[in-house]
Amino acid sequence: MEKIILCIKGVPKPGTVKVDPVTHTLKRDSLELILNPPDRQAVEMAVRLKENYGLKVTVITMGPPNVIPLLKEVYGIGADEMVLLSDRAFAGADTLATSYVLAEAIKKMSPYSLVLMGLKSIDGETSQVPPETAALLGLPSITNVKTVLKERNNWVVLRQTEYGEEELEVEPPFVASVLPEAFDYLRPPSLKRLLEVKEKDPLVFTAKDLGLSSEKLGLNGSPTQVVDVFEKKFEAKGQVLEGEPSFLVEKLISVLEQKGLIHR
Amino acid sequence: MIEKKHLEELGKGSLLAFGEIFNGKLHPSAIEVLTPLKELGLKLDKKVVLVCLIDNLKSFQDLEVLKKSIADEVWMVCHQELVHFKDDLYAEVLIEIVKKTSPYGLFFPATSLGCALAPRIAGKLNLGLCAHVNHLEVEDGKIVMARPTYGENIIAKLISKTTPVMATLSIGAFSPSYGEREPKFFEVAMPEEFTWASKIKVRNFKPSAKQPNRLSTAKVVVAGGRGLKSKENFKKLFELAQLLKAEVGATRPVCYEGWVEEDRMIGVSGVTVRPKVYIGFGISGALQHTVGMENSEFIVAVNTDKEAPLVKMAHLALIGDASKVLDLLIKKLKK
Ligand SMILES: Cc1cc2nc3c(=O)[nH]c(=O)nc-3n(C[C@H](O)[C@H](O)[C@H](O)COP(=O)(O)OP(=O)(O)OC[C@H]3O[C@@H](n4cnc5c(N)ncnc54)[C@H](O)[C@@H]3O)c2cc1C
Numbered sequence: 055m056e057k058i059i060l061c062i063k064g065v066p067k068p069g070t071v072k073v074d075p076v077t078h079t080l081k082r083d084s085l086e087l088i089l090n091p092p093d094r095q096a097v098e099m100a101v102r103l104k105e106n107y108g109l110k111v112t113v114i115t116m117g118p119p120n121v122i123p124l125l126k127e128v129y130g131i132g133a134d135e136m137v138l139l140s141d142r143a144f145a146g147a148d149t150l151a152t153s154y155v156l157a158e159a160i161k162k163m164s165p166y167s168l169v170l171m172g173l174k175s176i177d178g179e180t181s182q183v184p185p186e187t188a189a190l191l192g193l194p195s196i197t198n199v200k201t202v203l204k205e206r207n208n209w210v211v212l213r214q215t216e217y218g219e220e221e222l223e224v225e226p227p228f229v230a231s232v233l234p235e236a237f238d239y240l241r242p243p244s245l246k247r248l249l250e251v252k253e254k255d256p257l258v259f260t261a262k263d264l265g266l267s268s269e270k271l272g273l274n275g276s277p278t279q280v281v282d283v284f285e286k287k288f289e290a291k292g293q294v295l296e297g298e299p300s301f302l303v304e305k306l307i308s309v310l311e312q313k314g315l316i317h318r
Numbered sequence: 319m320i321e322k323k324h325l326e327e328l329g330k331g332s333l334l335a336f337g338e339i340f341n342g343k344l345h346p347s348a349i350e351v352l353t354p355l356k357e358l359g360l361k362l363d364k365k366v367v368l369v370c371l372i373d374n375l376k377s378f379q380d381l382e383v384l385k386k387s388i389a390d391e392v393w394m395v396c397h398q399e400l401v402h403f404k405d406d407l408y409a410e411v412l413i414e415i416v417k418k419t420s421p422y423g424l425f426f427p428a429t430s431l432g433c434a435l436a437p438r439i440a441g442k443l444n445l446g447l448c449a450h451v452n453h454l455e456v457e458d459g460k461i462v463m464a465r466p467t468y469g470e471n472i473i474a475k476l477i478s479k480t481t482p483v484m485a486t487l488s489i490g491a492f493s494p495s496y497g498e499r500e501p502k503f504f505e506v507a508m509p510e511e512f513t514w515a516s517k518i519k520v521r522n523f524k525p526s527a528k529q530p531n532r533l534s535t536a537k538v539v540v541a542g543g544r545g546l547k548s549k550e551n552f553k554k555l556f557e558l559a560q561l562l563k564a565e566v567g568a569t570r571p572v573c574y575e576g577w578v579e580e581d582r583m584i585g586v587s588g589v590t591v592r593p594k595v596y597i598g599f600g601i602s603g604a605l606q607h608t609v610g611m612e613n614s615e616f617i618v619a620v621n622t623d624k625e626a627p628l629v630k631m632a633h634l635a636l637i638g639d640a641s642k643v644l645d646l647l648i649k650k651l652k653k
């Protein structure tokens with residue numbers, strides 16, 4: 055059966071991110087992980103392709119074991135197989151080191167027709183992982199994908215950029231990152247599948263299982279390095295006015311006049 | 319006619335920037351990113367080169383703009399197969415150029431095409447790539463890049479251990495500048511054995527119906543955030559914008575709420591503005607937003623919270639209800 059590889063990321067729930075004021079690192083213990091919201095679009099696309107063309111969906115993520123509930127959530131929505139790539143050595147990976155692990159794992163899952171990812175994560179927000187993974191796999195990549203469909207044996211992709219909409223024909227296998235606005239309706243997990251997945255565990259692969267080169271992993275294997283993190287503080291620099299709206303608006307209008315924006 | 323050069327004859331060790339051309343038109347970011355790169359170039363004694371890919375020189379409509387740019391050189395790669403943007407092919411052309419000219423840096427605008435291309439090249443060549451950089455400097459002879467990160471008002475400075483140093487640069491974060499001396503233009507002759515193949519075929523293209531907004535170059539910006547409470551209130555900003563000849567901007571949450579299109583977003587994930595006057599209604603002033611507007615000449619904040627970061631940053635802060643102030647302002651201006 056033809057297969058889709060679906061990549062998802064667990065991200066800190068907005069508002070739960072705390073930075074340690076001393077070490078400038080993220081306080082991991084206070085973090086609550088959620089499924090990266092743009093990945094929901096990739097999940098929906100995968101499940102629709104499964105329904106339309108009878109493909110099998112393998113959901114995969116690289117992360118610590120506490121992302122397992124997110125894999126199960128995606129199984130609940132419609133994935134058939136769950137894979138967790140987890141190893142202490144993966145910690146601190148930048149996009150290249152992340153893409154290296156994903157690409158090596160995906161190679162082992164051959165044959166597959168396409169790899170679906172979200173457009174970007176809401177934490178790192180680089181949108182680099184999909185094209186980087188594709189490059190490492192030697193596959194074409196297409197970003198900002200709105201629709202994927204199959205015409206006989208051809209894969210057709212609609213891509214939306216600031217210039218307009220392109221209709222592309224792509225040779226499989228390929229990697230696509232899905233537009234966050236691709237679908238208005240995102241189906242929730244089904245109760246039946248959620249019950250079913252209670253009994254299931256994802257396949258887990260470590261660096262050793264995948265035969266990865268240790269010098270390409272995690273923080274040490276990451277060519278980009280954070281050299282400094284600092285907080286930007288704002289000093290009050292202007293006039294602060296309180297009062298009735300009419301007073302505030304009067305003041306604003308006089309400023310706009312001074313600046314030559316309006317003439318009375 | 320411009321002089322044709324083989325890859326081997328082109329200068330090595332330069333700072334290369336991708337000059338995005340789509341359908342014969344140059345993306346404005348091509349000119350913007352040259353500004354910080356020129357500064358780096360002067361400090362590091364490196365040439366700044368804009369690299370453009372196009373099907374045919376004759377179809378290029380913005381040659382005059384490039385002639386006024388501050389690039390030292392412009393390299394044009396022309397080939398029929400480049401008529402449409404194809405991620406894999408465009409990346410391969412640039413990879414070939416990188417291999418043969420060993421640049422010191424390779425930069426892309428953080429446009430949708432730039433963000434599609436840069437990581438393919440970084441992946442293939444095993445290079446570090448910094449995303450959405452909005453500030454570049456030289457420290458101890460190294461390029462240090464800054465980008466805002468999450469965790470509210472935190473900025474991270476990054477370096478890349480690999481050469482060429484690669485980054486995508488935030489759109490609108492840098493002002494365009496123009497030079498007196500015309501750059502040298504070369505047409506790049508790609509090696510005979512280069513294959514122009516792609517696994518992507520463009521079957522059809524429908525241009526966007528709507529004109530891109532002029533937010534990044536607007537003289538006046540009126541922006542709204544969650545403090546405006548509803549889509550209906552937010553929409554009134556367009557009325558105000560018309561009265562002030564302004565453009566409407568927004569914060570990320572309200573774009574995600576669907577109050578306004580995402581191309582109105584100001585900040586790390588959106589555009590950078592530097593108007594004469596910026597008015598923020600019900601905007602808290604998170605760093606991800608303020609990096610996109612902090613260089614505005616005059617900042618006005620309307621907020622109920624005296625402690626909001628944007629209030630502290632503003633030249634004039636009005637403590638009050640944003641939609642009431644907005645309503646009244648429109649009413650008075652209409653008179
Ligand atoms: C604030 C901040 C700034 C950063 N800046 C940089 C930088 O400039 N350069 C750099 O190289 N790294 C950077 N990183 C590191 C980068 O975020 C991590 O490498 C991360 O593992 C992947 O990148 P991303 O979150 O940007 O993913 P994106 O590329 O934005 O994610 C796109 C899609 O890729 C898939 N994906 C991403 N990660 C995984 C995963 N672990 N498992 C499965 N699928 C995945 C998902 O489908 C996701 O929707 C930064 C991190 C942070 C927190």
Ligand SMILES: Cc1cc2nc3c(=O)[nH]c(=O)nc-3n(C[C@H](O)[C@H](O)[C@H](O)COP(=O)(O)OP(=O)(O)OC[C@H]3O[C@@H](n4cnc5c(N)ncnc54)[C@H](O)[C@@H]3O)c2cc1C
Nearest residue numbers: 543544545569570585586587600601602606607622623640
């Ligand atoms: C990776 C990442 C990237 C991001 N990129 C961007 C980006 O590019 N652009 C961006 O804008 N954000 C971005 N954000 C989000 C950013 O961190 C903030 O959450 C966002 O800017 C806040 O939007 P806001 O000011 O509208 O909302 P809030 O922070 O909720 O602020 C609302 C403000 O309105 C005030 N208010 C409430 N009621 C009233 C009233 N009746 N009248 C007047 N004022 C009132 C409140 O006091 C408050 O200050 C990003 C976040 C992350 C994690």
